[in-house]
Amino acid sequence: MSAHLLAELTVFVLAVFVGFEVISKVPTTLHTPLMSATNAIHGIVLVGALLVAIVAAPKLGPALSVIVVFLASLNVFGGYVVTQRMLAMFKTRASGPRDGAKR
Amino acid sequence: MPAEITGANQIAIDAAYLVTGIAFILGLRFLSNPKTARLGNTISMAGMALALIATGFQLDFGAAWWILAVGLGGGAAVGIYSARAVKMTAMPQMVALFNGAGGGAAAMVAAAEFLRENPGLNPVSWDQSLAVVLSTIIGAISFTGSIVAFLKLQELMTGRPITYPAQQVVNGAIALAIVVAAGMTIANVDAVPAYFVALAAAALLGILFVLPIGGADMPVIISLLNSFTGLAAAMTGFVLGNNVLIISGALVGASGTLLTMLMSKAMNRSIANVLFGAFGKVSTDAGPTQGSGGSGTVREATVDDVATMLAYAKHVVIVPGYGMAVAQAQHSVRELADQLEKKGVEVKYAIHPVAGRMPGHMNVLLAEANVPYPALCDMEDINPEFPRTDVALVIGANDVTNPAARNVPSSPIYGMPILDVDKAHNVVVLKRSMKPGFAGIDNPLYELPNTMMLFGDAKASIDNLIGAVKAL
Numbered sequence: 060m061s062a063h064l065l066a067e068l069t070v071f072v073l074a075v076f077v078g079f080e081v082i083s084k085v086p087t088t089l090h091t092p093l094m095s096a097t098n099a100i101h102g103i104v105l106v107g108a109l110l111v112a113i114v115a116a117p118k119l120g121p122a123l124s125v126i127v128v129f130l131a132s133l134n135v136f137g138g139y140v141v142t143q144r145m146l147a148m149f150k151t152r153a154s155g156p157r158d159g160a161k162r
Numbered sequence: 163m164p165a166e167i168t169g170a171n172q173i174a175i176d177a178a179y180l181v182t183g184i185a186f187i188l189g190l191r192f193l194s195n196p197k198t199a200r201l202g203n204t205i206s207m208a209g210m211a212l213a214l215i216a217t218g219f220q221l222d223f224g225a226a227w228w229i230l231a232v233g234l235g236g237g238a239a240v241g242i243y244s245a246r247a248v249k250m251t252a253m254p255q256m257v258a259l260f261n262g263a264g265g266g267a268a269a270m271v272a273a274a275e276f277l278r279e280n281p282g283l284n285p286v287s288w289d290q291s292l293a294v295v296l297s298t299i300i301g302a303i304s305f306t307g308s309i310v311a312f313l314k315l316q317e318l319m320t321g322r323p324i325t326y327p328a329q330q331v332v333n334g335a336i337a338l339a340i341v342v343a344a345g346m347t348i349a350n351v352d353a354v355p356a357y358f359v360a361l362a363a364a365a366l367l368g369i370l371f372v373l374p375i376g377g378a379d380m381p382v383i384i385s386l387l388n389s390f391t392g393l394a395a396a397m398t399g400f401v402l403g404n405n406v407l408i409i410s411g412a413l414v415g416a417s418g419t420l421l422t423m424l425m426s427k428a429m430n431r432s433i434a435n436v437l438f439g440a441f442g443k444v445s446t447d448a449g450p451t452q453g454s455g456g457s458g459t460v461r462e463a464t465v466d467d468v469a470t471m472l473a474y475a476k477h478v479v480i481v482p483g484y485g486m487a488v489a490q491a492q493h494s495v496r497e498l499a500d501q502l503e504k505k506g507v508e509v510k511y512a513i514h515p516v517a518g519r520m521p522g523h524m525n526v527l528l529a530e531a532n533v534p535y536p537a538l539c540d541m542e543d544i545n546p547e548f549p550r551t552d553v554a555l556v557i558g559a560n561d562v563t564n565p566a567a568r569n570v571p572s573s574p575i576y577g578m579p580i581l582d583v584d585k586a587h588n589v590v591v592l593k594r595s596m597k598p599g600f601a602g603i604d605n606p607l608y609e610l611p612n613t614m615m616l617f618g619d620a621k622a623s624i625d626n627l628i629g630a631v632k633a634l
Binding site: 061063064067070071072074075076077078079081082083084085086087088089090091092093094095096097098099100101102103104105106107108109110111112113114115118119121123124125126127128129130131132133134135136137138139140141142143144145146147148149150151152 | 182183186187189190191193194195196197199200202203204206207210213214217218220221222223224226229230232233234235236237238240241242244245246248250253256257259260261263264266267268270271274275277278287289384385388391392394395396398399400401402403404405406407408409410411412413414415416417418420421513515520521522523525526529530532534535536538540
């Protein structure tokens with residue numbers, strides 16, 4: 060095992076602990092937005108997809124390269140927009156003037 | 163990694179990635195309160211944007227620029243459009259789809275790296291191979307598993323468990339094939355063909371392991387798939403030597419795992435039991451559960467009966483389930499609650515952790531209908547209140563209210579924590595018909611002397627109730 064791998068493992072393990080710590084404080088009412096927010100976060104593979112699409116494009120072929128970037132991009136943009144849309148709906152008090160107008 | 167870049171640039175890029183990691187953690191931290199949650203998501207978005215810009219500096223676009231433009235633009239367009247257009251009731255399948263996209267991308271990134279480094283001859287270090295193989299396997303399982311989950315939730319295929327003889331044996335054999343092929347890849351024995359066998363077997367296993375999962379178990383499986391994609395992203399981080407992927411993937415993996423554990427705990431079942439138990443199948447042959455104190459007869463109520471009862475109650479607890487989502491009844495439910503509150507009735511909502519098809523599904527639907535979130539009560543908070551509740555109004559929830567879970571040891575759901583609606587003075591159940599719920603288990607609640615049934619489509623019934631309450 061290289062020193063490099065050990066350093067990466069350290070980061071991984073610590074991030075898992077931070078993840079558990081932070082996520083356990085999320086109230087049940089926000090569990091769906093939580094799923095969708097973490098969903099958007101794993102869209103970070105887009106970083107990898109971009110790197111790989113450029114470097115390995117000759118090997119993968121253009122079609123597969125487009126697909127890998129497309130999938131990751133779908134994940135990022137869709138994930139964030141849907142999370143934002145959901146979070147906008149959570150309100151403490153419903154009986155504001157806006158609702159009167161709406162209903 | 164790719165393009166040759168100078169040391170100073172690399173440090174700047176790594177620093178940007180560090181900021182991204184911090185932004186993601188803060189984003190999740192801010193989700194601990196609905197008031198700050200939106201800000202948290204914005205911070206997380208900014209972190210993502212920073213990581214992408216930093217990555218852009220590493221790229222030597224060259225001839226491949228159009229690949230990025232088409233992929234990025236296409237993904238963004240489809241993602242944003244579908245995220246805006248999707249109905250809140252369809253959120254579980256939307257999340258499943260985005261999750262699958264991420265898993266698929268992770269597996270493909272790993273595959274591309276593998277092919278680039280290993281044209282079949284030059285051996286790669288074992289740890290690099292291990293990361294590639296793990297990222298591929300987990301990503302592929304998550305990709306095909308999420309697609310099956312999506313198809314089930316979208317009702318493009320049956321939502322019931324699909325079982326066949328020796329299912330566990332078949333899955334076990336495939337899992338074994340994956341392990342062997344992965345081992346060969348890492349040991350560099352016929353690495354390339356072995357790698358593709360592992361990839362194909364993992365994709366197949368993803369399909370097969372979600373097939374026997376029934377609709378009511380979806381919250382568990384959606385959480386688990388979420389955690390898989392997170393892990394796949396983290397493994398991709400090991401492959402590329404990229405810390406931001408490792409950190410983000412670990413966060414998501416932890417979140418998905420935690421939710422999976424919470425969901426299975428809320429059903430009093432182990433994760434293994436959910437995955438391998440094929441719930442609906444097991445329970446059908448359990449036969450009719452003998453009523454526990456049930457009279458064997460069901461009282462059917464009229465809209466006017468129920469409206470009167472609700473309007474003259476002091477405390478009403480609304481218990482929503484997947485049926486409310488199916489009937490798109492959340493707005494009507496809110497309006498009924500408004501009408502009742504006008505008459506001085508105190509209305510609360512009791513949310514079971516596994517009501518619906520994903521964690522927090524009911525909360526989001528009610529939030530969409532403008533129900534203030536403090537009115538939504540968790541199971542532990544609301545259960546002690548049922549004995550003081552005049553009317554418990556059960557809308558499309560079934561198994562999570564089944565008293566057999568408390569007092570019939572032979573019941574398949576025995577031991578599952580439930581909402582104690584049967585302890586309310588009166589229970590009104592809105593239901594399409596007497597058909598048992600998803601798990602196919604009879605619900606003795608319907609035969610209790612204090613229970614009344616109002617049959618029909620949930621939305622139509624509630625709209626009728628609103629009219630009747632207004633007329634009182």
